[in-house]
Structures are given as C-alpha cells and as structure tokens.
Amino acid sequence: MKRMRKFAVGFAASILAAAVGVIAYAWQPAIAALPAPAAARADDQASLVARGARLAEAGDCMYCHTAQHGEPFAGGLPIGTPFGTIYSTNITPDPQTGIGRWSLAAFTRALREGVSRDGHLLYPAFPYPHFTKMSDEDIAALYAYLQTRTPVDAPAHPDALRFPLNFRPLMAGWNWLFLKKGPLAPPADAQSAAWLRGRYLVEGPAHCASCHTPMNALGAEKSGSPFAGGRIDGWNAPPLNALTRAPKPWTQAQLVAYLHTGIASEHGAAAGPMLPVTQHLANLPESDVDAMATYLMSLQPAAAAQPPAAVAVPPADAAQLRAGAALFTASCAACHADGAPMRDIGGRPPLGLGSALTADSPRNAIQLVLHGNPWNGSASAHYMPPFADVFDDQQIADVLAYARVHYAQRPAWPDVARRAAAIRKENPQP
C-alpha cells in the first residue's frame, strides 16, 4: 500500500514536472551529423585514446553497452529498471547504427545533459547525472577511444518501458528536478591530490552512487542519503558510508584490493553486480583505485573507539541448526569450513567476515546461495556453484541460519524461507 501511494505521488509529481519541463527542455535541437564518420586519427591521438580507455574502464561502459556474446560496445544488453527494461545503445563508431557520425559536441551533450545527437532524451539508466561531472578533456578522450573501436552494424533494440515512462519527453521534467549539470564544486577544505582524483572518479565516471545510494520514487538518487546503500538487480549494494562499521573495519588497503582484484582479506569476494565492476577496475592503474579508496574512506564516520559489542545471540532453534549443519557439511564445508583448502591454501577470509553474512538483510546471502559466483570465461574467478536447484527455500533458511550463528556469530535472520521464495520470483527466470 505504501508502495502504491508512493507511486501515485510520484506519478502526479512527474506529470507536473513534465508540464513545466516539457516547454523548457523537452524539445532539444538535433546536432548535425558529421558528413562522414569521425576519422580515427589514432596515431597522433594515441595518448588521448589510451586516456579514454582508462576512463571507459572506470566507467564500466563496456559492461552495459555489450550484449551477452555481443561485440564490445555494440549495445543490446537488457537493463532492468523499476520502470521496465531498457536496452543499451550501440556506441561503436558505426555510421548508421552507432556513434560514428556523432561530433564531439554531440557526444559531450549526451554525457553532460542526457540528450542524444538527434535531440531525443536519454534515460538515466545511462548515468549521465554522474558523467556530467567529467572534464572536457576526459570527455574528449573517451570520445577518441570510442571512435577507434571496431564499428559494428547493430541497430538499437526497442525498449520495454511501462507507460507513461516510455514517453521520453517526460525525462525533461526529471532532468529539471534532478540533473545538476557540470563539474563538481571545489571542496570546502584543502584536500590531497589523491582525494580530489578519487572524488572525481567516484562521483564522475565510476558512478558508484548509481547503485550505492537509495533511489526515490522517481528513480533518482535520494539527495539526502549519498552512499547510504541501494538495490541493483535484486542485490543490495551496501552503504559505502559505513565501511568502518563492518565486523573488521575496512582499511584503505583492503578497499583497494577489493576494487582492484575483486577480493579483500577480512571481507570477501565481489559477487553479483559488483563482480563486473571489479573486473573493469582491475584494468585501471592502482593509483586511480587508490584515489577512489582515499575518497571513499573519507566518507566514513569515525571508527568506534571499540569494536561494536558482540550481539547477544538468542538461543537458536536447535533443530534448525542441526539441519543446517548437515547441509553445510555436505554443500559448503569443502570450501568454507575452517581448514578447508580455499581457506588455508587459498588464503581466503573466514565466511563469518563476509558482508553478505553480516548484513542486516539476508538478501545478498540468499542471492549468493541461489546464484553462486560465476566463472569468467577461462580466466580465474572467485567461483562459487549455484544452489537454486539444490536447496528448497526452507533448506536455504536452515543453512543460512547455521552459517549466521556458527560463523558470523549473529542471530539467524527471521523469515528467510519466505524471503528466499520472494527473491526467486523476482529474479529473471532462466
């Protein structure tokens, strides 16, 4: 009910916004296409192209703009939003179906204002509210990089958004409400070069807040709650302003390792939607990742003088724990138990320190049990097998209860079986 009311209010607000915005912003002029595709002058622009490649990794562009088995940047990936499914666009330099005839001005306008070359408005599933903070030089570099990709003839896939949100001019109202164009204001206090670089990357191309900040009913980041946590693809994106409140407070070095390699000691492995982010951040120079970590660590509240008091664990359901223990021994212990090869030889952190198991919500733990963590082609991976077809919902509850109590030393989450059933329904069906 609360949800319906929220939606109704949001809907009314959007109508009002639209009425205002439509006059001011909806009809944007087209920017003329180039007479011929932008010539790839890669030789004299080699360093610009390399700089653009680096930004593309920071921004994770390839992940959204590449379909499964598709050519890089040729688009066609379905992206779920609360408002329906959007398909990513072809940003290869193909003259007909890509951006081969986009001028730098058109490209810049798209990144800064969310307007396509021909004037239609883009949806903020493309995080232009973040890319707007990029510098002119960086946008030019990204443009140069994309213009040197292999052109692919891949026409756009029609979107599947629910009415009335499939009416793009409504985005004018959204932009009027939520888009703050242009670069970040200088900070109030003097900051180190690393902090400044980190803020630029985090708030700009890396667009971390797109997932890690809660969304309001209109699909925009809640202005008062930056980095307070969000939801993406059915997983919780944990708050980034509470890292020092983890059972082992995150250190900067751990954050760098996590972002750069996909795993951190005393924490765990990147999984779900965060996994591809770390796979691309792995291609950045460590100095960039260190800068991002510097900025993120500055968002933390002062670490508690003492670690949080051990939570009193109420007496658990002994029968459930016994059942959970048997399931754990069969299914999980070979990797996760103390003394298991993954722990001792692989040097992996204990299960009880992982954010999925220590979070207040069981959502990520449930998703991990259902999906596991996938292979990465023939490269190495922090792999975990899926258990969606092994465990029923009650068994998921039992095994997680055991893991919570025995490994994380926290009380079992309530209601896990029902929540697992709900999450299964939410997840895309195979």
Next chain:
Amino acid sequence: MSRREPDPHTPAARADTVDAPGRRRFLVAGSLTVGFSLLPGAHAYAQRATEDAAPVAGSAAAGKLPGNLASTPLLDAWIRIDAQSHITVYTGKAELGTGIQTAFTQIAAEELQVAPAQIHLVTADTGLTPNEGYTAGSHSTADSGTAILNAAAQVRELLLESAAGKLDVPTSALSVRDGRIVSVDGRSLSFGDAVAGLDLHRDAKPVSPLIPPAQYRVLGTPVPRIDIPAKVSGGASYVQDMRLPGMLHARAVRPPSYGATLIDVDSAAVEAMPGVVKVVRDGSYLAVVARDEWQAILAMRALERSARWQTVAKLPTPDTIYDTLLALPRREIIAGSRHGDAAPAVQTLHARYTKPYLSHGSIGPSCAIAHLDGGKMTVWTHAQGVFPLRGGLAELLAMKPDDIRCIHVPGAGCYGHNPADDAAADAALIARAVPGAPVRVQWMREQEHTWEPFGPAMITDVKASLDASGRVVDWQYEIWSNSHNQRIDNAGRLLPAQYLAQPFTPAPPQPIPMPEGGGDRNSVPLYDFPNFDVRYHFLPDMPIRVSAQRGLGAFQNVFTIESFIDELAAAAHADPVEFRLRHLSDRRGRDVIALAATKFGWNPARPRVPGHGVGFAFAQYKNLMSYLAIAVELRVVPETGDVRIERVVGAVDCGQIVNPDGVRNQIEGGILQSASWTLYEAVRYDEGGIRSFDWSSYPIMRFSQVPAKVDVHLIDRPGAPFLGAGEASQGPTAAAIANAIAAATGRRVRDLPMAAGGRLREFSGQARNG
C-alpha cells in the same frame, strides 16, 4: 618391420660434460641403469634410454626382433589361444584414454584374420603381461603395436602349419575365414583345434608373414572404441569404479608444503569418529581408513584440522623464477650440432621464450586400491608403468617383487607422470596397516593440484642469422630446464615414501638422452640449416616437484622454434609457409605442410585485418615420430584481450594408421589441450607453497573459449612403421597460436601463458603502470 634408419637430424650419441665429478657415477652412455633399488632377489631391468624405459633386448639375437618382441621374444607372452578358440592378446601398455585397447585389438585381429570381437586384450599387469616399461612417449603403437602385429602374424602362420599337419594338406591350401582355418577342399578347423599340440612358448623370428596393407580389412579402419559404450552409460570403467568385498576407504593427509614435518595430531579423537577403522601414522606420513567413503573424508578433514606441522619450504619467488632457474647449477648437454659452409650472415635475430610450471590437471584425481592378503600385495592402479611401480613398491615395503602384483585399471587422463604412482604407494602403505582388507585411496582435488609433479618451467634462447637470400645460415639454441622425468627409478621417487619415519630418498634426476630427449626433446631443428648448435643446460636442483608432462620439452622447444621461424620469415620478408618449405627437404614434412596449408586455404597475399590473424607451425615429434602441420585462425578482442579461435586445420602423418578416428581424436585433443596450456595455464605458488589448489586457482579452457571449428586431415602411409601420434600436436599448436596472435595484434608474445590476466588487452601494460 625394419627399424628406422638413423637420420642426420637425430644424433646417435651425445657428448656430455659434467660439472661435478661425483655425478659421473650415474651417467652410463646410451642407457639408464636402475641401480638404486637392488634388494636380494629383486629384478634389475636394464632399461632403454627412452622415456618409456622399456627393457632392452636380452641378447643380440633378440635385439633383431621388431618392436618390444626384442625384450619379450616369447610368442605366448603376447598371444594365447585356448581349446575353445578364445584368443587372448597381452600388452604391457595401458589404456590411458588414447584408444590403444581398440587399436591393438585391431592389429591382432588383422594379422590373425579374425573379427576384433574375438580378441580379448589384457593390458599392463605384472602378473600377466610383458614388461613394456611405461605407457609414455608415444611409444605404445610403435613398440607394442609392432610386437603384436608381428607376433600375431607369426602365430597365424604357426596355426596354419599346425592345421596343415592335422588336415594333411599343404599350408598353401589353407586360409582363415570367419574365425576358422579353412581348406580349399572345404574342411575346416577351429583355432582351438588347430592350436592343440602347438607350443607357442617359443621365440619370435625376426621376419613375419605380414598381411599386405592393401588387403587390410580391419587395420586402418575406424573401428569404434571398445570402451566408449560403457563410459556413456555408467558401466564400470575406471579404477574409481571398482568395488571389492570388504573394501575400506582411505584418505591421505598431505603436509602443508614440501618437506614439512608432522609434530603432532590427535589420532585418538579421529579413531573415535563413526566408521573409522584406523589412523595410519608413520613419521610425517598420515592417513585414515574408514568403512564408508564419506566417513573417510570427514575423518580426513578432522585430522587435517588437528595436525600440527613444522614447515620448511621456501619456494622461489614467482616473479623472478626464470632468473632463479638461470642461476642454478647446471650440467651441460650438447643435444645436437652441425657445422657446414654457408653464405655470410647479413642479419641476426635472437629471442628468449619462457614457459611456466604446468599442471597435468587430471579431471579425476588419482586413485588406487591395494590388498595385502597372505603376504601378497595386489595393487589396482592407473599408473603408466606397472612394472617400475612394482619395483618401487617392493623397495618401499621391503617385499619381493614376486609377492607384489600391479594391475593397470584405467583412470582419468594423466597426460604424463601425475600422482597415480603416489596414490598406489598410499594404497599399499595403508593396506599394509590393515592387512586382509582391500583399501581404496582417492586423492582429493587440492592434493592432486598441489602435490602433483608439474611440467617444468623452461627458458629457451634462440639466435639465428639470415644470408642475403633470406636463408638461415646458423642457429644457436639453448635450453634451461629441470628434469622432465622423475619416474619411479626407486622408492624414493614415490611421494609417500619421502614422509615416512625412515624416509626414502629420491634417486638423483637423470636427463633422458637424445634422440628421445627430455627438456631437449625436439630441440634439434628438422630444417636444413647448414650450421646449428643446440645446448641443454640441465638443472638438477628442483625447487618445485616436476616430472614428465605430455610432450616433455617438445612443447616449449617446438613453440620456440616455430615462433622464431616466423620471426625469421618476417625479417626475410617471406611467407611463413614458404619460408619453412624453403628450408625443409624432408618429404613427409613437406607433405603435411602442403596438406595443412591447402586445406586451410593459406593465402600469402591475405590482407591484414587488425584483431584477426592466422598462424602456421610444423614439427616432427622428436624428429622421429609423427609429422604434424597446423594452421590457426583467431581473433583477439582488443578491449578484453580475449582470444577466439575461429578455426584450426591440422595435417598429420603417423605412418601406417591403425585407427583413423583414434588418430583424429588424439590430435584434436592435443590441439585443444595445448591451446589451453598456451593461452591460460600457469601453476601459482609463493614462497610458502603451491597455491593452485582447484580449478579457480588453476583455470583451464572452458567451453566459452573452445574453437569454433577444428579439422584434422590424415596422410596414411600403408606399410610404413607406426609412429606415435599422442603428443604430436602439443608443440605446433602453441606456435601456430603465437604466430596468429602476432599477426592479429602486431605483438610477438614469447612468454606463456599468452592470454591469462588479460595480457593481450590493447592497453594492458600501459594502464597498469600509472
């Protein structure tokens, strides 16, 4: 079948220079003598200086016999026929998944002129079969197949003679049809009747009445593999599937790293666990036996948690491993050289290539069953050499070899010396602790990964000069490598033996001499270079456990030679295929090159498309065995460094083909396996130990990176000696891929693995230095 004639590219003898005089004792020119395992009554086999270490001929006369008849001349060691006409053929070789069970059945069936279904083949069993050393080095068809071919032909003739006597007709009036000996006058005898009174316990003769290849009905045809139907329907096919009455299940507990000592462990607590029969502890050797397999695994985990070890291992730093190897003490071996006149050099190129430690990575970890009953030990094992294993176990257990029987039962593919022998030693040691009960030991995945003897890391340097006409005028080649052969020369080579309270010491490493070679296998170029010098810096100190892996040094040497040939071709502005033919007079080599190039559509004028490349490579395995040429077309995705192999075309000449589908299967398999080694694989380790413990920490090719298309074309040479095909594709595939990647990216990659860690990403190496 005549022996192969010596060939200028395969130096018959090599001069060794030895650093330390003390080591001279272990060098006996031309052969390898087992000297460390002598016990009273033990058999000391003189072994051939080949990787398979099959026994040498016992006499000059025997030495003239074909294949391994030379070391096992008695006909009834190979073939027996009973009164019911059941034909049993014995081979000392083992079915490793290569298909020799079917191939040898075909060979025997052909010469005996019966249907393959009438042949029962018995493989590698110290109680029943000839001793043919190890099933290794692609020797099986060449040596055992040849022996069976000849023995069967001679047995056929003896049967005809015996039948002629019984039917009182000339031998020429008889033929074999439908499993019977038939006379022109219509009378016939079964094999069982014909063999009555015929004593096959006699030596073979040097010359056999072989069936002319033009008349082959079975040999050379794609007879379906005998073992596949069971393997696709859950039939008992592997040593892992054996279930013996009263069988117990065991697990070993391995130390945390090389050389660790067990300080203490709470055996009593584990012995109290459900189903546990015994904890076996002998010094730092630790194992547990239980009634049920899962109970054994739980007990193993408990033992692992309870055990405390003193570790000593300090492995080399991975980032500088090649520097480490280059600095180790070495024994200098000249693998081959030639000096001749040549035009003056106008251009000299040199390059260094490297290979990391590679894992066999058997998909099914090693397993063995042993049963000590009434003073006799029986071991069921998938080890490649049941006779050398028996020798090692005899020393290990202080038993007479005659009281030990090792029987080969197939396991998962081993691709060389994996822990199969070690698992057999585990089973035997544990069986000794619980006499009377068969004991099954199954290695865990992490044990297989961290304790197996790896394919050694290698460094190869090559330097060559071109004359003004674009021909190679000189060639210098150097190899640095540990031994590629740490097989069971003594009990100390068995891993469990090294951790007993009274440990056994492994015999010192010995190089395999050329022409077979170990680290220097295939290091002598087959090309017609007027000058070449090939040196093998043999490194006896082994910081990481190593031994033979499919192809041995040939993988790295052919990768190097065939990559560098392309580099030379580019410097000479020549097409890579034409450049090879320019330097190769070997007719069979030229034929496979031409066939592969033709079937591939090799086009010297092909336009360069960025991100797409084709590559070519060629080798004759060991300069003695199969010829193989291969062309690869692939894409490299610049944004990710992904390699997508679009198509592969191979051409192979393995002499007389026994089973064409079997040859194709092995060559295709080698191509894919080698592609995985070349692109993705490297054992991980740090100072504290081996860190590749599972498939996530030792990734191999998955279906996402499997080529789109692979075609293998065969050249049949009817009547020619059988050449081994099992290892022929490892080296050439690596080079063809390297050459294609160079064409696709403009980057020449000389360090394996090529694609791991996104190395081929467009901006890798630049971005990360920021």
Next chain:
Amino acid sequence: MITLSVNGVDHALDIDPSMPLLYALRNHLNLNGAKYGCGLGQCGACTVHVDGKPVFSCVTPASAVQGKPIRTIEGLGTPDRPSPLQHAFIDHQAAQCGYCIAGMIMRAQALLDTRPTSTEAEIRDYLQPNLCRCGTHMRIIGAIVQAFGAVAKQHTDDTHGAHA
C-alpha cells in the same frame, strides 16, 4: 534413514545426513556414472538431475533431495539401448579418457529436455560449468548437436503422425 528416488526406484539408505548425493549414489547404490572430479562444484563430472534440473551431486546433500526424482546416466539408457544423446556420443566417438563424459551427457540432457530447439551457441553456453581436460570438446558439441537434431526430427515426425 534417507529415502532417495533414483531412476524411478525408491531406496531407503541408512546414511549420514551430511553425505553428498555423489557418495550415496556411488557407494550405496553402486552407480558409476556420477564421478568425483573435484567435490567443489567446479568440474561437473558428478552431474545428475534432481527434479529435471542438473545439479552437482558432489555438493548436493542426499538428505536435501529426498522425495525428489533423481536421474543418473544409468537412467537414460544402456549400451544396448542408448538414449539419443548416448547414441550420438557413441556415433561421434566423443570420449578420450571419458571421465567427464557422463557429466557432460547429463548436463546436455537437461537442456535437451527443456529447450530442445537450442542452437549450437546456446549449447556451448550451457556446457560452461563442465570441464574436459582431454580436449574432446569438439566431439562433445558435435554429439549434442546431433542429438538435438535427432530429437527435433522425432518431434517433427510425431507431429506429422509418422512412426519411428
């Protein structure tokens, strides 16, 4: 006591509730098809069907799948009467050591049962959880594609009233 329904037959087994299904099948029901390759769900050699879905029996508790239909390769066919997929693997001689093959067949069978019109690209995708070390991949794919074609043809024949 744990009751497992395997290939249509119920079995009551007195086994540890923490025992993975792999060992129940191999050691208590003497079935050879599912194999120990890693015990970690990384290689697929242990693949069987539970309720029509492919699972790694090495990390599936036997106690968790009571009452659900379990199918192993032995339930697909025999050497004398192989299923279309087994027949295709024999036709293509799709095995070298063969250790991975039962798992491959069970994995492919699940796709054949649920999406019989899959393309070769979809088949390759679907096999990603399974490893082969001998390099038999090309034949495995070829056999599976053949079986999909045979089943498609069978459906067409059935639809058009033709008799096998």
